[in-house]
Amino acid sequence: EFILEGKGLTQRYKTDTGCILTACRAVDVRLRKGETLGIVGESGCGKSTLLRILAQLERPAEGQLFFNGTEITFLKGESLRRHRCHIQMVFQDPAASFFPRMKAGEAITEPLRNFRRLSRQETRDKQDELLELVGLPKEYANRYPHSMSGGQRQRLGIARALALDPDILICDEATSALDVSVQRQIIELLADIQRQRGLSIIFVCHDLALVQLMAHRVMIMYLGGVVESLPGDQVWDQA
Numbered sequence: 001e002f003i004l005e006g007k008g009l010t011q012r013y014k015t016d017t018g019c020i021l022t023a024c025r026a027v028d029v030r031l032r033k034g035e036t037l038g039i040v041g042e043s044g045c046g047k048s049t050l051l052r053i054l055a056q057l058e059r060p061a062e063g064q065l066f067f068n069g070t071e072i073t074f075l076k077g078e079s080l081r082r083h084r085c086h087i088q089m090v091f092q093d094p095a096a097s098f099f100p101r102m103k104a105g106e107a108i109t110e111p112l113r114n115f116r117r118l119s120r121q122e123t124r125d126k127q128d129e130l131l132e133l134v135g136l137p138k139e140y141a142n143r144y145p146h147s148m149s150g151g152q153r154q155r156l157g158i159a160r161a162l163a164l165d166p167d168i169l170i171c172d173e174a175t176s177a178l179d180v181s182v183q184r185q186i187i188e189l190l191a192d193i194q195r196q197r198g199l200s201i202i203f204v205c206h207d208l209a210l211v212q213l214m215a216h217r218v219m220i221m222y223l224g225g226v227v228e229s230l231p232g233d234q235v236w237d238q239a
């Protein structure tokens with residue numbers, strides 16, 4: 001019943017001074033299909049480390065990871081590459097991850113060129129569909145991301161993350177660089193897309209009020225561990 005489940009996830013890094021730092025300690029995390037899980041915690045508490053483990057960008061020192069009940073902790077090579085398409089990420093500043101000379105249309109369809117074999121027309125149709133999904137006019141395909149507003153660039157970031165039809169979207173401080181009114185628009189967009197597509201979302205943010213706008217459940221991290229995991233509507237009772 002969980003699309004993604006982590007058990008006892010632990011990660012350690014060696015610091016510059018040679019000490020061992022536990023960035024993530026025995027974290028249990030569960031995500032249901034169609035659910036939004038919010039993860040909150042101050043800077044340095046291990047949120048990004050946990051996300052990298054969940055997105056299979058790095059392997060935990062200890063613990064297990066399951067996708068739809070199948071253990072995926074030790075996937076490697078081609079099966080790992082393939083698995084990663086199920087889980088896509090949206091970052092704080094998508095412009096930073098788009099090649100500066102790439103037009104918006106190319107930027108959002110790049111994952112398709114890398115991972116799917118589509119005809120020119122199919123790619124074109126998918127491009128139009130993605131732009132429409134995130135509320136941008138088709139003509140924006142020919143514009144450069146750096147000529148767009150922060151909110152529009154984040155819409156592109158979301159379109160690009162959805163190009164491969166992932167099951168899970170991981171948003172790492174995806175609204176943190178935006179104006180408050182734009183943050184809400186992006187959150188509404190994510191909630192809409194989630195309802196339309198039955199997507200599961202992990203939404204990481206240092207702003208509890210914002211997380212609470214869309215999260216069904218909220219996990220609070222502190223010093224690498226989970227201190228609370230509650231339904232979204234009970235967060236304020238505990239605070």
Ligand code: ADP
Nearest residue numbers: 013014015023042043044045046047048049050
């Ligand atoms: P958050 O995303 O909540 O700000 P991070 O996961 O980025 O937290 O960091 C958790 C801790 O792990 C921090 O003390 C950070 O300095 C450390 N850390 C993260 N990544 C590395 C790394 N690759 N090498 C060494 N230390 C790291």
Ligand code: ADP
Nearest residue numbers: 078079080081082083084085114115116117164
């Ligand atoms: P296949 O026929 O093996 O499903 P394609 O021939 O369409 O894959 O794609 C060529 C290469 O692109 C594959 O060998 C693989 O490396 C990569 N690739 C294609 N689809 C995916 C995917 N969903 N996830 C990861 N890699 C993929």
